[in-house]
Amino acid sequence: xxxxxxxxxxxxxxxxxxxxxxxxxxxxxxxxxxxxxxxxxxxxxxxxxxxxxxxxxxxxxxxxxxxxxxxxxxxxxxxxxxxxxxxxxxxxxxxxxxxxxxxxxxxxxxxxxxxxxxxxxxxxxxxxxxxxxxxxxxxxxxxxxxxxxxxxxxxxxxxxxxxxxxxxxxxxxxxxxxxxxxxxxxxxxxxxxxxxxxxxxxxxxxxxxxxxxxxxxxxxxxxxxxxxxxxxxxxxxxxxxxxxxxxxxxxxxxxxxxxxxxxxxxxxxxxxxxxxxxxxxxxxxxxxxxxxxxxxxxxxxxxxxxxxxxxxxxxxxxxxxxxxxxxxxxxxxxxxxxxxxxxxxxxxxxxxxxxxxxxxxxxxxxxxxxxxxxxxxxxxxxxxxxxxxxxxxxxxxxxxxxxxxxxxxxxxxxxxxxxxxxxxxxxxxxxxxxxxxxxxx
Amino acid sequence: xxxxxxxxxxxxxxxxxxxxxxxxxxxxxxxxxxxxxxxxxxxxxxxxxxxxxxxxxxxxxxxxxxxxxxxxxxxxxxxxxxxxxxxxxxxxxxxxxxxxxxxxxxxxxxxxxxxxxxxxxxxxxxxxxxxxxxxxxxxxxxxxxxxxxxxxxxxxxxxxxxxxxxxxxxxxxxxxxxxxxxxxxxxxxxxxxxxxxxxxxxxxxxxxxxxxxxxxxxxxxx
Numbered sequence: 001x002x003x004x005x006x007x008x009x010x011x012x013x014x015x016x017x018x019x020x021x022x023x024x025x026x027x028x029x030x031x032x033x034x035x036x037x038x039x040x041x042x043x044x045x046x047x048x049x050x051x052x053x054x055x056x057x058x059x060x061x062x063x064x065x066x067x068x069x070x071x072x073x074x075x076x077x078x079x080x081x082x083x084x085x086x087x088x089x090x091x092x093x094x095x096x097x098x099x100x101x102x103x104x105x106x107x108x109x110x111x112x113x114x115x116x117x118x119x120x121x122x123x124x125x126x127x128x129x130x131x132x133x134x135x136x137x138x139x140x141x142x143x144x145x146x147x148x149x150x151x152x153x154x155x156x157x158x159x160x161x162x163x164x165x166x167x168x169x170x171x172x173x174x175x176x177x178x179x180x181x182x183x184x185x186x187x188x189x190x191x192x193x194x195x196x197x198x199x200x201x202x203x204x205x206x207x208x209x210x211x212x213x214x215x216x217x218x219x220x221x222x223x224x225x226x227x228x229x230x231x232x233x234x235x236x237x238x239x240x241x242x243x244x245x246x247x248x249x250x251x252x253x254x255x256x257x258x259x260x261x262x263x264x265x266x267x268x269x270x271x272x273x274x275x276x277x278x279x280x281x282x283x284x285x286x287x288x289x290x291x292x293x294x295x296x297x298x299x300x301x302x303x304x305x306x307x308x309x310x311x312x313x314x315x316x317x318x319x320x321x322x323x324x325x326x327x328x329x330x331x332x333x334x335x336x337x338x339x340x341x342x343x344x345x346x347x348x349x350x351x352x353x354x355x356x357x358x359x360x361x362x363x364x365x366x367x368x369x370x371x372x373x374x375x376x377x378x379x380x381x382x383x384x385x386x387x388x389x390x391x392x393x394x395x396x397x398x399x400x401x402x403x404x405x406x407x408x409x410x411x412x413x414x415x416x417x418x419x420x421x422x423x424x425x426x427x428x429x430x431x432x433x434x435x436x437x438x439x440x441x
Numbered sequence: 442x443x444x445x446x447x448x449x450x451x452x453x454x455x456x457x458x459x460x461x462x463x464x465x466x467x468x469x470x471x472x473x474x475x476x477x478x479x480x481x482x483x484x485x486x487x488x489x490x491x492x493x494x495x496x497x498x499x500x501x502x503x504x505x506x507x508x509x510x511x512x513x514x515x516x517x518x519x520x521x522x523x524x525x526x527x528x529x530x531x532x533x534x535x536x537x538x539x540x541x542x543x544x545x546x547x548x549x550x551x552x553x554x555x556x557x558x559x560x561x562x563x564x565x566x567x568x569x570x571x572x573x574x575x576x577x578x579x580x581x582x583x584x585x586x587x588x589x590x591x592x593x594x595x596x597x598x599x600x601x602x603x604x605x606x607x608x609x610x611x612x613x614x615x616x617x618x619x620x621x622x623x624x625x626x627x628x629x630x631x632x633x634x635x636x637x638x639x640x641x642x643x644x645x646x647x648x649x650x651x652x653x654x655x656x657x658x659x660x661x662x663x
Binding site: 239242243244245246247249250251252253254257273277285288304307308310311314317318337338341342344345346 | 450452453456457460494520521522523524525526527528529532533537538539541542543544545546547551552555556
């Protein structure tokens with residue numbers, strides 16, 4: 001998933017875990033060293049006490065002065081132990097060792113050593129040994145202390161730290177999510193605005209967005225404006241062209257209608273002006289189409305259809321045509337208003353032209369826009385329908401009488417990646433045209 | 442019936458005016474938007490035919506100005522700009538009908554006739570009042586006894602206007618306004634002369650005179 005928020009969460013989570021882990025380890029390690037140092041200094045102290053309490057009699061036999069040794073060394077398995085090794089002499093052991101042997105070190109006077117060993121009753125011991133020389137005897141004093149309780153405390157501390165770290169991690173992630181959500185608020189608004197833009201509710205995006213995305217928004221607005229203006233300019237120019245071409249064409253048509261014009265000339269004029277008109281009309285309509293993704297006005301069926309129907313009733317004023325329509329009242333997304341007017345105008349005009357008295361129009365908008373227009377006219381024959389399904393079939397050639405209108409409809413459908421189906425209306429008996437437009441594909 | 446034709450094309454304008462006159466309408470021609478709007482505001486027309494690409498003021502603006510001033514003048518837009526969207530926008534601006542160029546004259550006349558009938562809330566295509574039936578195409582009138590009588594242009598316009606407004610008191614001024622073009626000589630005595638000639642053709646009892654007020658057509662008839 002390519003989500004910025006997701007990436008931020010993962011990034012922050014990982015760095016927090018790493019940082020907390022490092023800090024936890026450092027604290028644990030430091031505590032351990034500190035405890036070791038304290039114990040060692042006490043052991044050292046005890047060792048010096050033992051050294052002071054060590055006496056040699058005339059025969060050179062070593063004894064410890066009674067009462068000089070701490071009671072803790074007398075209690076069996078108390079966790080405090082010592083071992084005095086006198087070179088070429090006897091070895092003195094603390095009573096606490098009971099019957100357990102403690103392996104002493106062999107050290108020259110002045111040498112010191114610290115080790116962790118496993119002592120009596122599987123006690124983890126910190127052992128400290130040092131070599132001394134007293135009364136011409138080389139002595140090695142080994143003292144050891146049980147670490148069980150200390151290690152338990154340290155472990156407790158580490159667990160506490162871990163719990164705190166986890167709680168803190170979740171807190172930070174929670175805060176981060178809120179910050180991210182707030183920071184992405186403007187982006188979500190932008191997303192909603194783009195939807196509105198597609199429906200044509202607004203014609204530009206709000207530029208009050210975070211600095212990071214502002215250039216993008218400004219550029220989108222600029223492009224919208226450029227596209228909109230270009231479309232408008234080209235449509236105006238085409239309107240002017242239509243005006244310029246149709247003026248003279250109109251005069252020719254009037255001339256053809258004029259009763260003073262010789263009949264032969266009238267026929268010729270009618271034929272040529274009709275061909276000219278059809279060509280001009282077709283090309284102008286094609287040129288004016290915007291197609292999918294244009295930045296322009298949108299079509300609101302509930303608003304536009306009644307006007308279109310009124311217009312058709314005027315055109316077919318000799319007939320009584322009942323128009324029924326069912327259409328959404330929101331704008332159709334991503335479809336240019338002019339294009340859809342052209343599409344529906346031609347479809348309904350065709351339906352009204354052939355209808356005996358009823359025309360139905362249905363517009364629905366889901367993922368795609370579905371349009372259905374049917375009439376109660378004669379419809380088209382099975383052969384024509386079959387011919388129409390052939391690819392590349394030109395409608396204006398294949399469907400005489402339905403003429404230019406359906407050809408333009410098909411072009412618009414193609415511009416909007418749509419499909420078009422023609423068949424017989426089950427309800428009304430005439431031609432049924434079904435379209436679906438997918439402007440977002 | 443008096444029409445306002447606003448069309449800037451120097452050839453099409455006069456030509457259309459001629460054809461409309463031929464079809465029995467009194468026609469005033471304006472060749473720009475400003476004059477067109479002014480005439481539409483000040484004169485009593487029965488309908489207007491309005492081009493959109495006008496010099497001075499665009500036709501759509503002229504139409505909007507009429508509508509915002511409260512005018513209900515029936516208007517047909519006649520233009521080369523005939524994309525469906527432009528037609529719908531024209532209708533939304535207050536037009537009653539929209540005809541794209543190039544057009545056939547019969548189509549314009551048929552649409553004009555339909556528009557006027559709608560404006561008069563008259564459903565049947567044939568104008569038939571008080572036993573008289575008007576043949577608008579040939580400009581004849583058929584009397585109650587079946588006899589057909591030919592009418593001159595002015596007689597036809599006068600009779601048609603009276604038949605559209607049966608039983609109503611029509612002043613000479615009103616009749617003049619709707620029968621004559623703006624630049625015609627508007628002597629009300631001329632109306633009197635035409636009323637007299639009409640009475641000779643359709644029967645004296647068809648038009649009642651209200652002295653000092655005007656005329657009533659077929660008021661006490663069936």
